[in-house]
Amino acid sequence: MSKVVVVDYGMGNLRSVAKAIEHVAPETKVLVSSSAAEIAAADRVVVPGQGAMPDCMRELAGRGLRDAVIRAAAERPFLGICVGLQMLFGHAEEGGVMGLEILPGRVPRFPDAAMKAPDGSRLKVPHMGWNRVHQAEAHPVWQGIEDDTRFYFVHSYYVEPESPDLIAGSTHYGVPFTSAVARDNIFAVQFHPEKSAQSGLRLLGNFMRWNP
Amino acid sequence: MLAKRIIPCLDVNAGRVVKGVNFVELRDAGDPVEIAKRYDDQGADEITFLDITASSDDRDIILHIVEACAEQVFIPLTVGGGVRKVEDVRRLLNAGADKVSMNTAAVQNPQLVAEASGKVGSQCIVVAIDAKQTSPGKWEVFTHGGRKNSGIDAIAWACEVERLGAGEILLTSMDRDGTKVGFDLPLTRAVSDAVGIPVIASGGVGNLQHLADGVTEGRADAVLAASIFHYGEYTVRQAKEFMRDRGIEVRL
Numbered sequence: 001m002s003k004v005v006v007v008d009y010g011m012g013n014l015r016s017v018a019k020a021i022e023h024v025a026p027e028t029k030v031l032v033s034s035s036a037a038e039i040a041a042a043d044r045v046v047v048p049g050q051g052a053m054p055d056c057m058r059e060l061a062g063r064g065l066r067d068a069v070i071r072a073a074a075e076r077p078f079l080g081i082c083v084g085l086q087m088l089f090g091h092a093e094e095g096g097v098m099g100l101e102i103l104p105g106r107v108p109r110f111p112d113a114a115m116k117a118p119d120g121s122r123l124k125v126p127h128m129g130w131n132r133v134h135q136a137e138a139h140p141v142w143q144g145i146e147d148d149t150r151f152y153f154v155h156s157y158y159v160e161p162e163s164p165d166l167i168a169g170s171t172h173y174g175v176p177f178t179s180a181v182a183r184d185n186i187f188a189v190q191f192h193p194e195k196s197a198q199s200g201l202r203l204l205g206n207f208m209r210w211n212p
Numbered sequence: 213m214l215a216k217r218i219i220p221c222l223d224v225n226a227g228r229v230v231k232g233v234n235f236v237e238l239r240d241a242g243d244p245v246e247i248a249k250r251y252d253d254q255g256a257d258e259i260t261f262l263d264i265t266a267s268s269d270d271r272d273i274i275l276h277i278v279e280a281c282a283e284q285v286f287i288p289l290t291v292g293g294g295v296r297k298v299e300d301v302r303r304l305l306n307a308g309a310d311k312v313s314m315n316t317a318a319v320q321n322p323q324l325v326a327e328a329s330g331k332v333g334s335q336c337i338v339v340a341i342d343a344k345q346t347s348p349g350k351w352e353v354f355t356h357g358g359r360k361n362s363g364i365d366a367i368a369w370a371c372e373v374e375r376l377g378a379g380e381i382l383l384t385s386m387d388r389d390g391t392k393v394g395f396d397l398p399l400t401r402a403v404s405d406a407v408g409i410p411v412i413a414s415g416g417v418g419n420l421q422h423l424a425d426g427v428t429e430g431r432a433d434a435v436l437a438a439s440i441f442h443y444g445e446y447t448v449r450q451a452k453e454f455m456r457d458r459g460i461e462v463r464l
Contacts, residue, residue, distance in 0.1 A: 050335060126410070127214065130215040152288060155335070156334075
């Protein structure tokens with residue numbers, strides 16, 4: 001039986017992610033785990049995350065999971081969600097901490113000056129709700145999902161990859177920003193597929209079948 | 213562009229969805245998970261459970277409902293009612309809630325908002341504000357299910373909870389709640405313009421035009437309604453089509 005580990009580093013509720021994966025891949029063993037050994041033994045690894053980036057980085061290191069996550073991102077099908085995407089990059093404006101530096105780029109906050117809707121009203125931060133994701137490239141994880149489909153977002157920071165080659169999806173909210181990245185065995189998204197109804201489940205199902 | 217959200221709200225009492233008229237004559241309306249699933253199928257953007265269970269013995273029932281819901285409904289779930297301490301927030305989140313809303317406890321102890329958002333992140337903390345007009349252009353915050361006037365200015369309170377770390381405001385007009393004559397639009401607009409976090413308008417929806425008005429005139433980021441959906445007058449999809457036809461961005 002193939003095994004997927006949802007990495008638990010104490011930041012937020014992982015139950016929804018695990019349940020959504022069980023829903024789309026009933027034949028897979030889904031483990032919510034904070035064990036480096038279990039992460040190392042998994043066929044696929046999902047790193048969710050919510051809350052503040054400095055807390056996430058501290059908890060990840062504090063639980064001794066940093067190396068296990070870096071290794072998984074180098075070797076096996078890897079899905080990052082929300083802060084699980086942000087932590088793949090370098091400097092984060094939130095708390096000024098460094099991420100895992102697996103992918104080159106930084107993590108800025110939505111710039112106050114740009115947060116205006118066309119009618120002059122204020123765009124609220126966090127960016128909370130359903131927004132469109134433009135697919136920058138064909139990718140097995142996008143399979144069967146229409147371009148510009150809406151997914152559920154909740155975040156105040158976003159990733160800014162150094163190279164456009166990393167961009168798998170983009171979204172507009174005051175500014176255009178990268179909402180999905182892909183490289184080799186890594187796919188990572190700013191939105192929450194586990195909360196994005198049918199489209200999100202489709203994405204998770206695609207990830208579970210993806211063999212990069 | 214970000215879609216405006218439509219959020220059906222379910223009042224849950226001891227494990228069952230109840231419908232009532234002005235909090236009296238509560239009638240059983242079904243199983244919360246089943247109803248949440250139906251709204252999900254209709255295209256609801258989120259679901260809100262408001263736990264109105266009075267007996268403390270039955271308090272944990274909501275946790276089981278949230279757990280069951282999180283296994284079957286894959287859209288965001290907000291849970292409120294009876295949240296007093298950070299531990300209550302954590303237990304609801306661990307059960308599968310995405311956001312937890314607090315009301316009376318936040319007014320009594322504003323540090324709770326700061327403490328909870330510091331622990332679990334602003335994005336999980338909703339402050340529910342029940343406001344009632346006390347003079348023209350002025351609204352005050354009521355607590356204890358709308359029974360007690362705190363004397364606090366609603367707009368000042370909205371700004372204060374933003375500063376304390378709330379990620380969203382659920383704004384209910386006590387004057388309009390249950391009346392079906394539409395949102396208190398001046399209140400909604402005043403609060404929405406005053407804060408930089410999303411505002412959900414609530415209280416008074418009687419038809420689909422009211423929902424659209426909440427967004428266009430009230431400048432709400434999301435609209436919450438209960439009875440128009442529960443009684444089968446409209447589906448969530450009809451509400452969205454109506455809004456789309458009036459140029460409002462929705463997820464369809």
